[in-house]
Amino acid sequence: MNATGNRSFHTMCKPHGSICNLDCSYCFYLSREALLGSESGFRMADRVLEEYVRQYIGGVDTREVIFSWQGGEPSLMGLDFFTRVVELQKKYAKPGQTILNDLQSNCTLLDDKWCEFLKENNFLVGLSIDGPRDLHDRYRKDKGGGKTFDRVMASVKLLRKHGVEFNTLTCLNRANAREPLRVYKFLRDEVKSERIQFIPIVEPNIFKTVAPGLWDKKGLPKLGSKEAKPGKDGSYVHDWSVDPDDFGDFMCAVFDEWYRKDFGKVFVYFFETAIAQWMGGMASLCVFAPSCGRGVMLEHDGKVYSCDHYGYPEYMLGSIMETPLDQLVACHRQTEFGNDKHMRLPRYCRDCQYVFACNGECPKNRFLLAPDGAPGLNYLCSGLKKYFAHIDSYIDEIIRRLDAKSQEAGNQKFQLGL
Numbered sequence: 001m002n003a004t005g006n007r008s009f010h011t012m013c014k015p016h017g018s019i020c021n022l023d024c025s026y027c028f029y030l031s032r033e034a035l036l037g038s039e040s041g042f043r044m045a046d047r048v049l050e051e052y053v054r055q056y057i058g059g060v061d062t063r064e065v066i067f068s069w070q071g072g073e074p075s076l077m078g079l080d081f082f083t084r085v086v087e088l089q090k091k092y093a094k095p096g097q098t099i100l101n102d103l104q105s106n107c108t109l110l111d112d113k114w115c116e117f118l119k120e121n122n123f124l125v126g127l128s129i130d131g132p133r134d135l136h137d138r139y140r141k142d143k144g145g146g147k148t149f150d151r152v153m154a155s156v157k158l159l160r161k162h163g164v165e166f167n168t169l170t171c172l173n174r175a176n177a178r179e180p181l182r183v184y185k186f187l188r189d190e191v192k193s194e195r196i197q198f199i200p201i202v203e204p205n206i207f208k209t210v211a212p213g214l215w216d217k218k219g220l221p222k223l224g225s226k227e228a229k230p231g232k233d234g235s236y237v238h239d240w241s242v243d244p245d246d247f248g249d250f251m252c253a254v255f256d257e258w259y260r261k262d263f264g265k266v267f268v269y270f271f272e273t274a275i276a277q278w279m280g281g282m283a284s285l286c287v288f289a290p291s292c293g294r295g296v297m298l299e300h301d302g303k304v305y306s307c308d309h310y311g312y313p314e315y316m317l318g319s320i321m322e323t324p325l326d327q328l329v330a331c332h333r334q335t336e337f338g339n340d341k342h343m344r345l346p347r348y349c350r351d352c353q354y355v356f357a358c359n360g361e362c363p364k365n366r367f368l369l370a371p372d373g374a375p376g377l378n379y380l381c382s383g384l385k386k387y388f389a390h391i392d393s394y395i396d397e398i399i400r401r402l403d404a405k406s407q408e409a410g411n412q413k414f415q416l417g418l
Contacts, residue, residue, distance in 0.1 A: 007061040009294045009329045012068045012308050013052065015081065017042035017300045020073040022106050022148060025139040026173055026201045026240045029072065031208040032311050036299065043077070044300040046084065051320055052298060053088040059326030063097055070104040070308070079117055086121050102126060104169065106140070107155035108148055115162035125159060125166040127152070129191065131183040135176040139240060156191055167195035167267075174201075174230050174239060177246040180253035188266060195267040198251075200242045202365045202379050205235070211312035212364040222369040223377055236367065237379070248383030252390040259394060264405060274388070277357045278395045287362040293338020296329055304328045306337045309364040346374040354388040 018032040019042045033042065044052075057065055067089070069082075082103075089099045103118070104126035118125060129152050130136040137147040159166050168187050170176070176183050177200075187193045204215065221227035221236045230241045251270060258268055273284045283289040296317070297308045304325065306315040315337075317328045328334065345360045348370035352358070360366060361378045368377040378384070 007059060007326060009060060009296065009326070010066065010068070011052075011056055011296055011298050011304075011325065012070055013044075013298045014071055015044040015049070015069060015074055015300050016072045016076050018072045019043075019076060020071055020106070021076060021108065021142060022073065023141055023143050023145075025141075026171065026203065026238070028203055028207060028309065029311065035209070035312065036303075042072075042300055044081075048300070048302045048321065049081075049084065050088055051302065052325070053085070054092045055320055055325040057089070057092045057094065057097070057099070059324065059329075065093075065097060065099050067099070067101045068104070069101065073106055073109070074103055075105050075109045075114070079114060082117065082121075100124070104128070106148070106152065107159075108142075108151040110155040110158055112158065112162070115158050115164050118159075118164045119162045123164070125164055126169050126197075127156065127159070127166050127191075127193075128169050128171070129156075129187070130170055130173070131176045131179070132186045132190075135179065135183065138175050139171075139173060153191075160192075166193075167197060168193040169197045169199060172198050172200045172242045172247060172250060174242055174246070177242045177250045180250040181257055183250075184254045184257055188262065194265070195269075197269045198254075200247050200380060200383075202241050203238050204367055205238055207238075211314045212310060212367075214314065215367050217375050220367055220369050220375060222373070223371055223381060228368055228379065242380075244380045244383040245386070246383070247380055248386030251383070251387040255387070255391055255394075259398075263398075263401065271391070274357055274391060275395070275398055278392075279399065283357075283359070288357060288359055290342050290359045291338045292341050292363070293334050294329070296334070298325075306334060307364075309362070344376050346370045346372075346376045348372065348374065348377060352385070354385060354392075357388055358384050 017036070018029045020027070020030065023030070056067070067085070085101070093099050101121065102124040105128065107125070107127045130140055133149045136149045136152070140148050142148055168191060170183065170187065187196055204210070206215070226232040227234045227236050229235060230237050230243055231239050254268070255271060258266060258271060269285055273288055277283055277288065286292055286295055292307065295307060297305045297311055298320070299305065299311070302319045302321045304317045304320060305311045306317060317331060317334055320328070341360065341363050349355055349360050361380055361384060365379045366376045368379055368381065369375055370377040
């Protein structure tokens with residue numbers, strides 16, 4: 001691929017780097033402050049911001065451009081920064097082009113002024129919350145070790161008060177993954193989230209210094225071994241990582257509740273993308289796509305990395321201050337990175353009946369040895385198989401229900417959620 005080919009890609013921007021007001025136990029990005037270093041105080045300079053906005057809008061050929069702001073905690077940049085973001089987007093937007101913004105936040109710093117801005121400028125907020133008070137506060141603490149649940153729930157009220165559109169992001173860890181219905185019903189009934197994203201927390205013990213794919217193959221655990229589970233002697237992952245079988249049980253239990261009561265009303269990303277794939281469509285979540293590489297990460301200093309989870313020096317592609325963003329995304333190294341997702345699947349995956357829906361999941365989690373000893377098996381394999389086998393029996397009925405709803409809507413295309 002080259003810069004004149006497919007010019008559709010997505011960039012996740014971290015304008016404040018890994019700087020955050022919280023100190024969540026499982027956060028994979030807090031350690032990047034020491035690993036990546038900074039000459040600019042971990043704050044995006046205006047000249048870098050303008051180059052990013054100009055290059056991103058100019059580098060894609062889509063009618064809709066989505067700017068994703070994450071961290072660390074992006075709201076630490078302040079309202080003046082995001083006011084400038086909107087000004088620059090208006091300056092460089094092409095005729096007929098729609099510019100959208102989403103802000104992934106721990107939502108502990110929002111106030112009325114923030115919410116007025118978010119509503120006025122049509123920002124979609126991704127609210128990080130891990131379930132009811134005890135489950136959320138277990139790992140999501142501030143720098144002083146204080147609990148954060150009440151501050152997050154106060155922001156939920158503010159977002160609703162101002163009519164700000166938001167979805168929820170729940171990190172599935174070793175604790176909350178064991179209480180699927182309690183977590184889901186809390187998100188649905190108390191937070192009243194109609195768009196729910198679950199992210200399994202999986203981090204090897206060495207993740208702070210060793211990049212994904214660069215693990216010592218001699219030390220990798222085998223599928224089914226005690227080392228391939230959290231909380232065991234010799235575990236390869238941190239104790240707060242989700243247990244793969246708990247993850248599978250969680251998704252099965254939540255799916256059943258969603259299917260019985262919330263089908264067509266609540267958008268759960270995991271379910272939507274699986275159903276689409278079963279029906280021959282494309283995965284809407286990159287982790288389940290056959291290849292990757294079209295979603296890069298931009299740090300505060302203008303440096304571009306292969307992926308959000310690959311923010312290590314070994315995966316730095318270059319700087320937008322030296323090379324245009326679209327050229328970095330299109331470079332041979334990044335193309336090879338994306339194609340490796342499929343090319344490096346072990347035989348155990350290729351022979352699996354659910355490979356069309358899983359595609360080996362995210363490469364960052366592929367540190368298990370398959371039963372035949374081949375490297376590259378996903379840590380979540382057993383849980384994913386359990387989940388896919390469970391929903392498989394529902395697919396025919398789901399298709400019938402979709403057809404019925406489509407007819408009710410006058411044969412217009414029906415979408416489960418968004």
